[in-house]
Amino acid sequence: MSDVTMLNVHKKYKGSKLAALKRWGPVYIMMAPGLIYLFINNYIPMAGIVSAFKKIDFNLGIWGSPWIGLKNFKFLFATDDAFIITRNTLLYNLAFIFINMICGIFVAILITEIRNKVAKKIYQSMILVPFLMSMVILSYIVYAFFSGENGFINNTILPLFGNTEGISWYSEPKYWPFIIVIVNTWKGVGYGCLIYIATINGIDKSLYEAASLDGAGRLKQIRYILLPCLKGTVITLTLLSVGRIFYSDFGLFYQVTQNAGQLLRTTNVIDTYVYRALITSGSIGMSAAAGFYQSVVGFCLVLISNLIVRKIDADSALF
Amino acid sequence: MRTRETKIIQSIAHVILILITFMIIMPFVLLFMSSITEENTLIRNGYSFFPEVISMESYAYIFREGAKIFRAYGVTILVTAIGTLLNTALSSTLAYGLSIKNLPFKRVVSFFVLFTMLFNGGLVPSYLMWTGTFEITNTIWALIVPNYMLSAMNVFLIRTYYVTSIPDALYEAAEIDGASTFGVFRNIVLPLGKPILITMGLFAGLGYWNDWTNGLYYLRGISGEKLYSIQNLLNRMISQIQFLSQNSSAASTISGEAAKVPATGVRMAIAFVAILPILCIYPFLQKYFQEGIAMGAVKG
Numbered sequence: 001m002s003d004v005t006m007l008n009v010h011k012k013y014k015g016s017k018l019a020a021l022k023r024w025g026p027v028y029i030m031m032a033p034g035l036i037y038l039f040i041n042n043y044i045p046m047a048g049i050v051s052a053f054k055k056i057d058f059n060l061g062i063w064g065s066p067w068i069g070l071k072n073f074k075f076l077f078a079t080d081d082a083f084i085i086t087r088n089t090l091l092y093n094l095a096f097i098f099i100n101m102i103c104g105i106f107v108a109i110l111i112t113e114i115r116n117k118v119a120k121k122i123y124q125s126m127i128l129v130p131f132l133m134s135m136v137i138l139s140y141i142v143y144a145f146f147s148g149e150n151g152f153i154n155n156t157i158l159p160l161f162g163n164t165e166g167i168s169w170y171s172e173p174k175y176w177p178f179i180i181v182i183v184n185t186w187k188g189v190g191y192g193c194l195i196y197i198a199t200i201n202g203i204d205k206s207l208y209e210a211a212s213l214d215g216a217g218r219l220k221q222i223r224y225i226l227l228p229c230l231k232g233t234v235i236t237l238t239l240l241s242v243g244r245i246f247y248s249d250f251g252l253f254y255q256v257t258q259n260a261g262q263l264l265r266t267t268n269v270i271d272t273y274v275y276r277a278l279i280t281s282g283s284i285g286m287s288a289a290a291g292f293y294q295s296v297v298g299f300c301l302v303l304i305s306n307l308i309v310r311k312i313d314a315d316s317a318l319f
Numbered sequence: 320m321r322t323r324e325t326k327i328i329q330s331i332a333h334v335i336l337i338l339i340t341f342m343i344i345m346p347f348v349l350l351f352m353s354s355i356t357e358e359n360t361l362i363r364n365g366y367s368f369f370p371e372v373i374s375m376e377s378y379a380y381i382f383r384e385g386a387k388i389f390r391a392y393g394v395t396i397l398v399t400a401i402g403t404l405l406n407t408a409l410s411s412t413l414a415y416g417l418s419i420k421n422l423p424f425k426r427v428v429s430f431f432v433l434f435t436m437l438f439n440g441g442l443v444p445s446y447l448m449w450t451g452t453f454e455i456t457n458t459i460w461a462l463i464v465p466n467y468m469l470s471a472m473n474v475f476l477i478r479t480y481y482v483t484s485i486p487d488a489l490y491e492a493a494e495i496d497g498a499s500t501f502g503v504f505r506n507i508v509l510p511l512g513k514p515i516l517i518t519m520g521l522f523a524g525l526g527y528w529n530d531w532t533n534g535l536y537y538l539r540g541i542s543g544e545k546l547y548s549i550q551n552l553l554n555r556m557i558s559q560i561q562f563l564s565q566n567s568s569a570a571s572t573i574s575g576e577a578a579k580v581p582a583t584g585v586r587m588a589i590a591f592v593a594i595l596p597i598l599c600i601y602p603f604l605q606k607y608f609q610e611g612i613a614m615g616a617v618k619g
Contacts, residue, residue: 024423026500027416034413035431037469041445042435048444061451062444107339110332119333125605126340128612129347132597134529136550139557140590141346144353144366150583152349155365186343191612198613217324250532258557274442279536284443291441299438306437319433 052292056284072289081273085290089269093245095181096188097238103185104192105230109222111193112200124197128190135251138183142256146170146179170258173266180267183256184249192237199233200226236309236316243305246270246298270294347594354378354588361583377588388589390545391552395593398462398548399527406523409469411516414477415508420487436471446536459546461537467526472617473519480515481508518611521604526618528597549593556586 052072054065076082107127114120130138145152146169154166169175203226211221250271257267270290277287302318310317349368353361354377356370364371381388416422417429445465455461485507493503509516534551538544547555601608 020423027419027422030412030500030504031416031428034409034469034474035428037409038432038435038471040448041464041466041468042439044448045440045444046438047440048448049440051444051447056443056447058447058451062447107336110336113328113332114336115329119336123336123340124609125602126343128605128608129343129598129601132525132529132601132608133594134531134550136529136531136553136557137590137594140553140587141350143557144349144587145346147366150361150365152366152368156367186346194609194612195615218328219324255531255554255557271442278443278446288441288443291443295439295441302437318436 049292049295052285052288054288056288068285072285073293076286076289076293079286081268082290082293084265085268085270085273088266089248089271090245092177092180092184092248092269093241095177096184097241097245099181099185100188100192101234101238103189104196105227105234107189107193108196108200109226112197113218124194127193130187131190133187135249135255138187138251139255139258142179142183143258170260171262173263176257176263176266180252180256184252187252195237196230196233199230203229232313236313239305239309239312240316240318243302244298246294246301250275347598350587351591354584354591356584358582358584366587374584377582377584380582380585381588381592387547388549388552388592391547391549392592394459394462394546395528395548395550398459399524402463402467402527403520403524405463406468406470406527407516407520410474410477410519410523411509411512412504413469414474414481415504417474417478418481418485418508432471432474442536449537456537456539457543457546462530462533462546462548463527465533465537467523467530467533470523470617472615473522476614476616477512477515477519481512485511514607518607518614519616521607522611522616522618525597529618549589553586553590553593556589560586 048062051062051065053067053069054062055068055071056062057065111120111123111127114123143151146154148154148166148168148170151166151169153169158164158166167175169179207225207229208221211225216224248269248271253267253269253272254275257263260267270293274287274291274294277283277290306318310319345368349366352368352370353366355373355375356367357372357374358376360370360372413432417425417432419425422428449461449465450456453464455464489507489511490503493507498506529550531548531550531554534543534546534548535554538546538551544555
């Protein structure tokens with residue numbers, strides 16, 4: 001029966017080009033809106049990356065503006081900014097990758113150890129709530145804690161330690177690496193945690209039973225069975241994050257710091273620099289150059305990290 | 320011995336997890352308590368978990384004077400609804416095509432979609448294109464179209480779901496019945512793909528609800544302000560505060576403008592109102608969120 005069907009299908013559609021068009025045309029028409037959207041939203045700006053080599057004039061657009069070679073890059077790399085934004089972007093991302101991994105695994109193990117089903121479900125749900133919040137909301141929450149005049153820390157915590165003056169947090173760059181890392185962990189730990197929980201739940205139960213028969217306690221089982229089983233996920237997630245290490249969450253560095261100028265030394269990253277240069281200071285050439293720098297280095301890093309991921313675990317690689 | 324170890328681990332895990340849950344809840348509690356603190360108490364004692372005087376004045380103010388706030392809320396709901404619908408329509412159809420086994424040029428098309436995840440042109444060309452070529456500045460489309468209408472990652476996740484959970488036999492049967500391509504999509508793919516479409520739709524919706532970047536880039540001046548979503552409104556209020564605190568001399572000259580900045584407590588009330596819908600629906604939809612993340616879904 002099915003052989004006959006296959007034959008019919010074959011006859012019906014592989015017969016001529018017209019038949020193929022009749023068969024696949026409608027499919028491509030259905031896919032067209034999505035493909036056109038990607039072409040406009042993603043591919044045209046990719047071509048527009050040449051703007052980094054042009055003296056952009058808003059009236060002439062990208063294509064009409066004159067070429068100026070590497071001038072934009074010369075200006076960009078002549079400033080301290082290029083170094084500062086690269087350093088900040090890389091260091092923050094390294095801290096995020098490391099801390100989110102440790103915290104994510106730790107919390108995932110704790111949650112999967114819990115035997116009480118109701119409690120387990122509650123913990124698992126709660127941990128994800130911050131992930132659902134926008135960076136604007138986070139900036140309000142951070143403001144409630146750190147505001148110079150009304151903040152909880154200046155009004156309630158510091159007086160306990162005899163500091164009634166308070167600290168004007170939003171003008172002291174030295175505190176922000178800590179604040180930003182804490183905020184990022186608070187928001188991000190649930191996401192990573194759930195991925196690790198999925199891996200832990202996938203571990204073959206018979207491994208634990210065998211270990212238990214051999215007299216291994218729970219801690220030993222975690223140490224010798226669970227952690228080694230997580231290795232693949234850890235490596236894959238880390239490599240994928242390393243591929244994104246030249247990008248950062250614009251909101252985390254723009255909203256949460258409230259775009260405060262005094263903090264730039266420790267809070268300016270490539271994404272915020274590109275935005276400020278484009279919108280605020282109007283130095284569109286520098287902005288385009290920094291954007292180009294980010295796209296190209298970012299692209300290389302994504303390629304390299306993916307090639308490695310593919311070697312280790314082909315299913316997790318993007319391509 | 321072993322059961323004792325298990326018991327100890329259970330207690331320690333509970334203690335730590337309760338602590339973590341506490342740390343997750345506290346910031347929201349502070350936000351809420353601040354919004355119901357009486358204004359003078361707030362100015363005297365700052366934001367606090369245990370306000371001396373409680374007042375619902377902030378919420379009353381929102382209901383009384385909050386035309387702007389309700390408008391922004393309406394914009395957010397509208398943008399989230401339209402955006403989620405468009406996003407789901409585009410991703411489900413594109414994923415359907417990519418899920419068909421012998422689609423001609425499938426590798427080329429897959430690569431076309433994939434490449435958008437590897438490389439992007441960055442803000443400057445996008446900005447110039449949307450403002451210059453498409454002129455979406457100060458239109459509702461500015462909040463809907465750029466960036467959030469399709470995510471390549473989510474397209475691939477939907478495709479994988481179609482491939483693994485819709486049996487080939489169904490397609491073959493439909494073909495014998497002479498069903499059209501669209502008929503197959505509507506009668507087989509959509510119903511059977513419902514779980515994944517709900518999951519991905521939720522992430523798209525969350526992306527729209529929480530987005531403030533499109534408004535920041537593409538809404539300008541007074542006519543732009545009319546289209547502010549709730550996130551844009553919150554963003555604007557906090558940047559005004561920042562501006563005033565950094566330019567105390569400017570504060571006196573623009574006292575008219577300063578008067579428009581809602582008082583300390585009201586701001587927190589608006590922020591709380593903005594997250595309330597998410598907090599309310601999350602308990603019912605958490606399963607989808609958790610499954611989506613385990614698969615690798617991304618916002619927007």
